[in-house]
Each structure stands twice: as structure tokens, then as C-alpha cells.
Amino acid sequence: MEIRRRLTEFMLGALMVTAVVLTAVAVGTSWGGWYWLFGAAIGLCLTAIALARRRKPFVAATFGLVMAMAAVVIARLAGFPREPGPAGILALAVLVGMVVRRSSYSKVVAVTAGALTVVLMAFVAGQPLGGEVNVVAALNALGLAGALATGLALRLADRTRKETEERVRRDERLALARELHDMAAHHLTGLVVQTQSARILARKRPGELDESLDAIENAGSDALTAIRRVVGLLRDDTDPFARPVPEQVRELVQRFELHGPPVRLDVPEEVGPWAPEVAGAVQRVVQESLTNIARHAPRASEVDVTVRQDDAGVHVRIADDGPPPGRPPRRGGYGLIGMRERVEALGGTLRAGPRDGSGWLVDATLPVADLMPAIDSG
Template sequence: MRACDRLFGVTATAGLAVAFLAAIVLQALAIAQTWGARYWLAGGTAAVVVCVLALVRRRQRAWAAVAGLGIAGLAIAAARVFHLPTEPGPAMALALAVLVGSAVRALPPVPAGALAAGGLAVVGGAYLAARPQSSGASGVWMMNVAAWLGAVAGGLALRLLDERATATVERVRRDERLELARELHDVVAHHVTGMLIQAQAAHLVARKNPGQVTESLTEIEAAGTEALRAMRRVVGLLRDTEDAPPASAGPEELGVLVERFSRQGPPVRLRLPDESTAWPPEVTSTVYRIIRESLTNVARHAPHARSVTVTVDQNPSGVTVEVVDDAPPGPVRASHRGGYGLIGMRERVETLGGTLHTGPRPDTGWSVLATLPTQVGRPR
């Protein structure tokens, strides 16, 4: 627990203790003035015990509430037998309200409902025990009813807030898991695909010219080193450090990406805007990831492509990214409609308020076209 949370808890407990003390003093003075000084001892002792239970309730909410209600019930029964004031005083009412409200907030529905009913039974028992001595509902009894209603209503309200906070935390965690899953897919799919292509090429080279295998192995080693570096960037997302490295590269590294892909597959022609760009970080990383995933898909699903063209264009409304290849249509490419990479790509684009279109070109090849607004706001 953080220091501020501990400080808040200590402050709240201290404030509650002061309120209990004031209520006990008020109860003792009221009983001493109406019934006599010695009559406040029994009810005052029970009130002190229940107040202590309310102060230490956090670790055992259920048992503290059960014990508090039991002590209150015994105190009412004893007061009835010995002709003492039967209604729980302000200290007892406040302590029982804290115990019942805490139980309603934190416990499962069934035990929480049972304890709330127990609190109502204590209030009703106090009223029935006081009926022979009073002609109607007293102010003290009405105070106990108000305390019980406030405890149940407050407990339910805090329970609802806790459930909403828990749901928000779970949603954030789920989004983080999806983000990590997309990042892992992007890294693993891109680099491992390149290593696989290099290994296949090494087999072919070994049959014709064994002396050139070393060059292919060097490329595989370089791809493995880059994959390890990228994986370390992803692992950095899991660290709670402010100086963790960024999870992905920006468009300034597009040239390196294209050059590396061209060594493993068909040549890539890269077209970038003439003027310098100043896009938001989420846009720059998304542009890089779209191109990386598209080139990876070309290597995996269009091995017969002869060339690839990557175009990044900027206009007043945003950024346009298009990746096209000239691979002839085939059964593998025609059936390729998605996968985790495409799903993650589409989610990234739509989160930024953009659009993504993928599919075969009219003549030949495949096209990936994404538009991203540079003024990132709420997703559309």
C-alpha cells in the first residue's frame, strides 16, 4: 500500500475514534441525567467494545460485524431484564452502522445481506424491548433506524464504486495484455520470418556454392541480434521504469527496415514526404508498424513478388501509408484475410481514428492502405 493510502487510513481511523469518543461521552451524560450515573456503565461498556470492533474491523469484517451485532443484542436483552435503557445509544448506533456498512461493501452478497438483516433485527429488537416503557417510537430508536439505513445505503454505494473501479482496472489490464500481444506478434513475426527466409536460402546456397553459406549465416545472426534487441524493447514495457526504451521505432528507421527486408526478399522502393514530419509519437510508431507488418506478410504470403512499393504521404488531414506488391494471385494469398497481425494493425489504426483497407489489387498483387489523422483525438 502506498504511503498516501496508509496516511488516509490512519487519518480516517483517528477521526472515527474521536467520533466514537464524543458519542460515548454524550451517551454517558444523557443516561446519567435521566436514569442516574450508575445506569450508564452497562450500556457504555457494550458501546466501547462495539466501537473498538469497528475500529479494528478491516482484517476480519465479517467476524467483527457478527461480534458487534451479538454484543448489541445481548446488551439490549440484559437492559430489558434489568430495566435499563434498551435503545442503543449514539455510540453503539454509529459503531454498528460502520460494521454493517463495511460488511455490505466488502463481503459477498449472501453474508452481506445476512449481516444487514442482523442489524435490522437489532434495531427491531430494541424497539420491541422498549414498547412497554414507551407509547411510540422514540427519538433514539429513530436515530438507530436512520443509522441502519445509512449503513446499508452507504455500503451499497461504496460497493458499486469498488466494482466500477475493479472493472476499470481489469479493462486497463486487458488492454495492456492486448497491446503486449500485438507487440510480441509484430516483433516475432517480422524477425523470425526473416530468419526463416535466410535459413531456407542458406540451404539452397549450400547445394550450389557452399562457400557462400557464411554470408547467409551472417545475415541470420544479424536478424537474430535485431530480434533479441526488439524483444528487449518489448520486455521494457513490463518494467515500471520511466527510462525504459521505447517499444517500437519511428519512421526515421524506415530506411533500415526497408534495406533489411530487401536483403531477404524482393527489392523495396520507399517513398517518403519531401518535407520533414512532426507527427505525434503514436502516429509515428503506427506508421512503422504498418509497414513492418505489411513487409512481413509479403515475405510470408507472397514469396513470388518481384518488387514492393512503400509510400508514405502527408496531407493537411493526416498521413497515408500504402504498401503494394506485384505478386501474382495464388491460393495462399487469396485465402489470406487476417491473422493476429492484421487484427492488431486494424486495432491500432482505428484507435487513432483512422481507416485500414487491405485486399488484392485490380491487376495483380496486394495492397495495404491506411490513413491516420495527425490530430489524434478520440477514436471514431
Template sequence: MDVRDRLASWPVVVADVGLGVVFALALVTQAVAFADSWGGGYWIFDAVAGLSGCGLALVRRRHRAVTTAAGLLVGAASLGVAGAAGLPAEPGLALTLALAVLVGSALRTLPPVPAGTAVLANLGLVVATWLVFPSSAGVGAVTVLNGLGLSAAVSTGLVLRLLDVRRATTTERVRRDERLALARELHDVVAHHVTGIVLQAQAAQLATRRPTGGPGTPAGLAEALAGIETAGSAALGAMRRVVGVLRDVDDAPSATAAPEHLDELVTRFAGPGRPVVRLHHPEGPTGWPPEVTSTVYRVVQESLTNVSRHAPHARTVTVRVDEQRRGVTVEVVDDAPPLPGRRSPDRGYGLVGMRERVETLGGTLRVGPRSGAGWAVHATLPVPAPERR
């Protein structure tokens, strides 16, 4: 499991542990209350029903529809048995909490039809509790408790569902914008050179077409030039198909500016109150493809932007760009002390675009805290062998 997976999983573990503690307290509280008021073993049935519902709520992520349906069946069964056997009113406190978690989770993640069905089924359970266990006050305490649980499930589930939709929409917009930028760079850089190859090959073929009886041309030159033209045309067509996939929209005019040097980027980043940036990169021409050079620049730019936004106490930032056998590696490391408010790598939309750009070129990106202090961004970009120095 890499850094990104560990960071993504620990909040889920903490939430489930906290939920388990709440369920345990609810089970104990209900058992003690029944033992004091009803005496005997009346608390046992409520404990079994509540434990069953709580267990389903804790494993809900494995199959939300199944666990939600099973939880509602447990609630209906406990209500029927308690009403027929003269037991305390059900669903009890723990089972009500479990149903709220299950229904709220279903409302957040499931499609509209099963999510709405879960809400209606829980509403039916609340109404059935009111009918099976009538109260002289009109609405019994257990019915009120179940109604409050349903209200909390619906409100929380809807809010989280809307937040998820907003987050997904924003992420998709960022990815779409990044794909457009990549498509423009491919069009401006790659298409320009490939088109030049095709035009030169065509011109060379015209130059070899001399009048009959004129001086001959080297053997096979015309055929070789025709092959160059064919290969260039095929490469141009393939590149256009890649651009079409990246755009996924109607063609738009190019707006890509010339790439800037990392030294200029570091100079602009420096200033009062900013950490010192130590830059290490290959000297002289690299021979990398333009899209790799541009991506290296964007990774460093986004990383320094994140340092300025989320690591105000960092003293130094080390930027290292190396050319290795497997390609180009980019590493940006800061020494900021750990802060509870520093953003998780999966929540930054700038990092979404950075990851999209790197992975489009077949590379990998890792972002996360370092052991001790600071954060690290590590990107690896493959470089085709003919492009290397």
C-alpha cells in the same frame, strides 16, 4: 515502514480517532440523559453495553465478520436484559452508532451472504426493539433511532462497496493495459533478437555441411552451433511463456513504438508556466536491455505528468538517472510546496501502471512526499551483468 505504508495508514488512524471521539460523546450524552430522567444508576447498564459495542467497532478491521456478529449479540443481549429488568430501552445511542459502523463495514467488505445476514440481523433487532418497548405513539424514539442507524449503515456500506468495486475494476484495467504494453515490448525487442540468433545458428550449420572429402571444418564448430540453436530456442520459448503470463489474453498485434530519448521528453515538457527540469543521465551508449531503457523513459514520463497535474506551484524538477552496482536508479524530485489536495501515491492509476512495469522487471518503486517540500519518485531497476557497459 516505508513511505507508501505510512501514507496508507495515517487516514485509518485519523478516522479511528475521530470515531472514538464520537463514541465517547455518545456515551456521555446518553449517561447524562439517563441520570437526569431515570436517576440512580440506570445509566450504568447502557454505558457498559455501549462501551462494549464501541470497542468492537474500533477493532472491526481485525476480523469484520466476528466483530459484527459479536456486536449484534451485544445489542440482542442488551435488549433482552433491559426488557426483562425494566431498564431504559436498548440499544442506546452509543450502541446504535457502533452497530451502524459494524454493519456498514460488513456490507462494504464481506461477501454477499454474510453481509446480507448482518443487515437482516440488525433489521431483526430494530423490529424486536419495537416489540419489546412499545410506545403509545406507535413507534418509540429508540426504535426510530435504531432504524435510522440501520438505514445509514446500509446506504453508506453500499455506496462504499460500489466505489471499491469501481476502483478495483479501474486498477485491474490499468494493470491489464500495462501488461499488454510490456508483452508487446518483450515480443518486439527480445523475440526479434533471439529469433535472429536461432536463424544465424541454423544458417551456420548449413554452411558447415560440406560434401564428403571436402575441406574440413574446425573441430567442434557444428556442435557449438547446435548448442547455440538449442539455447536460443529455449530462450525464445521461455520468453513466449512470459509474454503469455503478462498478456493473459489472446495474442494481439504489436503496437510498440521506438523509445524516445529523455532529452526530447524534457524539451516537450518545457513551456510557459512549467517548472524548470534539470536532467542528469549517463552520456553515450548505456548498453542496458531495451525493456530497462523503455521503463526508465516511462517512469520519467509519468513522473513529469504528475508534476504538471498535481504540483502547479513547483519551480524546479530534478531528473537523475544513474547506473550503479545494483542496477539503474531513476529519481524525479520536485520542490512544490505541500498542498492538502495533492493526490496520495496509491490513488493515481498512472502510478499503478508505473509500479506494475517496474516490479515486472524485478525492480522497486517508492513514491511520496519529501521532508519539507516536494515529492519524490525513486525507482531501482536491476540490470543483468552481461548487459552492462
């Protein structure tokens, strides 16, 4: 993600500098002399502000708009080519668009008012010279209107994505609540009923009390196991208590290979005592990753699945060599949100993204030292 962001910023900067150079050449050819110098300086300054916008976008946008207003006035009084030129318009569009996308509504209103002021000033400054200068005003209007529209569209998309992520997390919690009810509630209800029966037996038939207490102990153990199972499952259908993790992973790989590429599997024959939460998370990460490969990487020729444990914790790594054709790979969707939430809830880390060269990588680390299953003291 960081590499992609830096590449985008580099391409944007290159585009703005190219616009500055082309505008300077055009002004130098048509106006002659040093008339191009003022526009080039304004364009480079606005480009620098636009590229430094991420830390304080509202401040950067305000500074850029004020500079554009000053450039309009200076160009009008000095008889320079009208401003902002193409490079300045592009830089202002980036600044305004980012504020509209990410800032509060009050800041959006303020920046929008500033952008309209720039457009109005460019139009008024161009009136005495006729149609040629009106083109500059029209370009300013189109550029800033495009920035507003793009910023609003991206703001709406961000809001929709955030609401969808929240809904996915809410559904995850609701699923867990249903699992708790279905798997544990009846155990606890039985425990209460048997406890009430034991109190009656203690008064009327004390000789049968030991048998009743044994039943209560068994019911309590079943309830504890059910609750721990739900915490480990977190809505999965596979029970981490039923079979060891290596066996679960091998079964997932075998099912995947029925319709997918071959898998190079590296898992230990046996693993140390893991908490059920860790076992469920490992199974979920492998399952979701293989599902994403089958869905989004149809041209993958090989998949690597590795599960190992060391002093740092449990490491799960799933990699493939085939991104889908067409646009850049984007896998996981909201399944990735569930994986990440599960892993980070256990104090672990999860990294998912494109590999160097081609393919996709999911790399998760889960601690085990603080999540060992408790040993019943009897």
C-alpha cells in the same frame, strides 16, 4: 497510506467516545441516578469492537450484534434507557458497513439479518412506552440502513476500481503483444525465408552459401535486438537502445520545463551497462511522474529529479513541493499501476505518496545485478 488509516481510526474512535459521553450526560440529566452507566458501558464495548474490526470483521460484527441484542433485552427488563444508544448505533454501523463492503455474500446476508433483528427488537421493546422509545428504534433503523447502503456503494466502487485496474493491465499486455508483432515478426519471417534459400544454395550454388549465412546471422541479430527492445520499451515510444538513459531523462526534463516549474536534475553523465528492461523502466517512471506533476500539481514551484546507481541497484526519485488545492492529493491513477507493475516485474520496489509537509514523492529502486544484458559469444 498507513498514516491516513491511523488518523481515520483515531477520528472515528474520538467520535464514538464523544457520542458515549454526550449520551451519558443526557441520560444522567434526564433520568438521574446511575441509569447512564449501563448505556455508557455498552457504547464503550461496541466502540472497542468497532475499532478492532479489521482483523476479523465478520466475527467482530457478529459479536457486536449479539451484544446489541443482549443490551436491548437487559434494558427492557431492568427499566434502563433503551439500547442501542447513539454510540452503539454508530459502532454497529461501522461493523455492518465493513462486512457488507469486504466479506463474502453469505456473510453479508448473515450480518444483514442480524442488523434487521436488532432493529426489530428495539422497535418491539419500545412499544409499551410510546413515542419516546420509538425514536431509538427509528435511529437504529436509519443507522443500520445507512451502513448497508454505504457498504454496498463502497463494495461496488471497489469492484469497479479492481475491474479498471485489470483492464489497464490487460491493455498493457495487449500493447506489448502488438509491439512484438510489429517489431519482431517480420524479422523472424525473413529469417525463415533466408534459411530456406540457404538450403537451396547449399545444394545448387555452394559458393554463395557464406553470403547467405551472413544474411541469416544479421537477420537473427536484428530479431533478437527487436525482441529485447520490446521487452525494454513495454509500450513506450522512446527507444532505450537509441540513446543513453541520462540523455533521455534530460530531454524529458527539458520538455517538462517548457510548461512547468524548474527542475533540479541530478543524473550522472554516464551509467553502467543496464539491461534494456531497466533503462525502459527508469525512463517510464520519470516520464509518468513528470506528467502527473503537470496534471495534478499546478502550484508546484520546484521539482527534484534524481537518478543514481549504487551496489543496491538503480534509484529514481521524483519529488515536488506543491499538492493541488482542495482535497488531499491523489496522483498517478492508473498510470501509477503501470509504473508499479513494470518496476515490480523486474524485482524492484516503488513507493508513491505525499511527502512530509507538502508535495508528492515517487521513489523507485531497480536491481541491475541480475538483469545485465547478455554478451553475445559470437
